[in-house]
Amino acid sequence: MLPETYKSELKDRLQKVGNPREMVVDVMLEVQEFYGWFSDEALEQAAVLLGMSSLEIEELATFYNTIYRQPVGKFVIHVCDSVICWMENGYGELIDHIGKKLGIGMGETTPDGLFSLLPACCIGYCDHAPAIMINKTVYGDIAPAKMDEIIETLRQEK
């Protein structure tokens, strides 16, 4: 259950905007932050808070790729899966490398719950292709060695 303080604070914020729908994305992200992913329970509570139907929330939640309707690891690696990154030499090998390094395929999470690997359509970092995004941080000019380094650093961080 979401903390009562959050609920009452949200109620105040909703009153300030004209239409609660304006805040759907913010609420989804905040509730997801609390649960770690956007579970059915999270979704249904967001619907109640916003006065919308569960379906209306689901329509949006399944549209956006950073709303996770399934459990994800602590670090979600979004690998750019768009045309500019494809054009970079070694893109295919890089994807294979990340998978091998973590021991998982696209859409999977490492058994220790640290990393999830997801494809993303363009993340807007084309001038530094190939690019990835981990949680809210964007990394460019990725090569296998740099990728290893990032992963190791994050492992230390946990």
Next chain:
Amino acid sequence: MPKLIIDNREIEVPEGIKVIEAADRAGIYIPRFCYYAELGAVGACRICAVKFVDGPVKGIEMSCMINAQDGMVVSTTDPEARDFRRHVIEWLMMNHPHDCPVCDEGGHCLLQDLTESCDHGIRRYKGKKRTYVDQYLGPLIQHEENRCIQCYRCSRYYQEFAGYKDLGVMGIAQRIYFGRYAAGVLESPFSGNIIDLCPTGVYTDKPSRYTGRRWDYERVPGICINCSLGCHITVSARYREIVYLEGRYSGKVNGSFICDRGRYGFFYANLEERPRQGRVRGEDVPSGRAITMAAQRVKEVSESHGAAAIAVIGSGRSSLETIAALTHVCKVQGWRGPVLFDSRVSSESVRTAVSCIAQELAVSMKEIESADFILTVGADPINEAPMLAMAMRQAWRKGAGVAAIDCRSLDWPFQFEQVTAAPDDMADFLAALENSETTVISDRFVAQIKSIAAKIRACHRPVVVCGTEITDSKIIYGAAGFVKAMRQAGQEAGLFYTLPAANSYGAALLDEIGETAEDLIERIESGEIKALVIVESDLWDTFSDRQRLIQALEQLELLVVADFMATEILHRADIIIPTLSIFEAGGIYVNQEGRAQWSPPAYAGGTPIKITGQGGHPPRIIRPDIPAGDISPAWRMAWWLADRQPPASHDLLLDWMGKTFPVLEKAANFTSEGIRLYLPEARRKTARETGGRKIQSLGEYLLLPVAAVFGDEPMAQRSPCLEGYAKHPEMWMAASDARLFDASDGDAARLQLPYGPLELTLRLSERIAPGTLIVYRCPDLFWQQFARSSRFIVPKDRIRIEKKA
């Protein structure tokens, strides 16, 4: 008005319409999936591409996205446009399964037709098709998402047009999915329209699954009789039973859509228990024999007690032909009746409404969509006349305001403002709106009434919708008076009543006396009436005092019941005569705005093959006739009961009706949109004060049974697939009253009534008028007992509340 050329044909069209609609008007069909006239254009599917050869737009464009403009030259057959469409259909077909042979849509599938006509035959895509898990959407609609081509018609209709929020579109790109958040019964009572709308087989009709192909069916244009609106439908019949109904376009009544009660309310015509043989004192006889014997017995009663000892009861679910025949026969034979109304209240209300409707005041349901303000008085469209709520929603979507004067906690799929008024106060509120006379209403409503009055005054095309179930004739007159006053003030105001049954209006046109079943029972009790003929009516279901009814029926020397449904009262009849349903006999029904519409027969009648074959192959017995094919329509039977000869054909019947009843003079000249019939000036009732306010003292509660969309309509109630749709017995109470009982929402309420205790779930709302208890009618509840005269007062000490555990 822009002039343009489409496929070498010059046409002139109104400003602001799209090229695809302009082509439709010229009879040129441009392929479309996402475009649907009533949903508008979104330009999502790309299949309506045409070539703009000359004029303000050039090249390949979507015809649903471009306004028709002067000087345009458009080609739908240009090779470039055809090639474009061929590619579009190829990609739309990429994931579509090749399951047409087992798909119920096959044969009337738009995707199938357009794949053929756009010249896509050979699949080039070799990859895997995406597949989905289907959802259970309830007993009416079968879901098969793999067939989806993402046209968005269903979600746009369901959410935007109809205003419900439990079906929509989820996911993105290749994962896009049309359905619900979780499997479950669709909440909208207008859900069946997605079957008609879906251009392929994602949503198909569940009760008729695997029954046949469209070309197997006998298909006719029909009229729905599950409420008073008379929506247009298409009837499909096969093997002597109705398979399914679809919405049919009407520019005057319903547009393209219908409600689920109308769509699925036809099963009474197929049921095995329906009378298909005559029955005389427990013995089966041919239908003709039952009529002859009934005529003989009626004659005997007439000879021994006089013609006035015979009474006839009909109802608003009979065709105009039947009502006219009964009226005529009673008149020439000197019989009493026909009684066409259940109670004094409904007789008075319906006859008042019909008396108030006049050519210049009445608006059609389609016209309501262009109203700029709608005021309802004692009307709950969603439950009483569902499609009216859809029409009101369309007006609201275009910016019309909606205000309701009502004592119920109304729940409509659009925003509205409610003035919570007890039934006795509604007339005062209406008067206050009309003449700003606010001294008679409670202070706390004055500001609200003034603000609504100002909104109504500021608009051009206001419509007043008035119900006839919980209102009295004072309110019904008041609604007409208000509309007249607005018209005098220069507004194009319109008047719209809802009535209890499909042909209540027709009944009121022919019934000059307005006698009710209550009156008849009294005369049976006094010994005045010895024989009763009940035609397509069920006293058991409509009369409030069952004990009294049973005793009265026992006093009769003869009870003849003629019906096309298996009603309760049949069990008490000495003679049963089967009659034909609207699907077999056809019939004229006059809707609530006075529009007389002809619904032709869909098939010849007879026992369904499913029943004669007991589910297997039909019996291999060679016989020249149809099993149970000897049943007559009720209007013929009426003449035969009086030992007279009916008109030889339906055409002659219509001629006869026009000549015999001046009010039906135009009845024989029908158009597809029907013809409007009004009472002549001389027969209109004049307004009179009705009894004044009935005082209800403190600590007394008015128990009011009200309509529920799937709860009380006698025909739809017999549909097996709608069984789960009726509400559970609930009693709604004003939140302020609940405090006196220390009650909360969800508690169990127990009422001590003369017929024994009544158990209901208590529901609370701020929008229930204090002193009123609202009970939605449902089959599980003997609500008839308190429907009597619509004023059933319960003292406080008869109400027990038990806290929920």
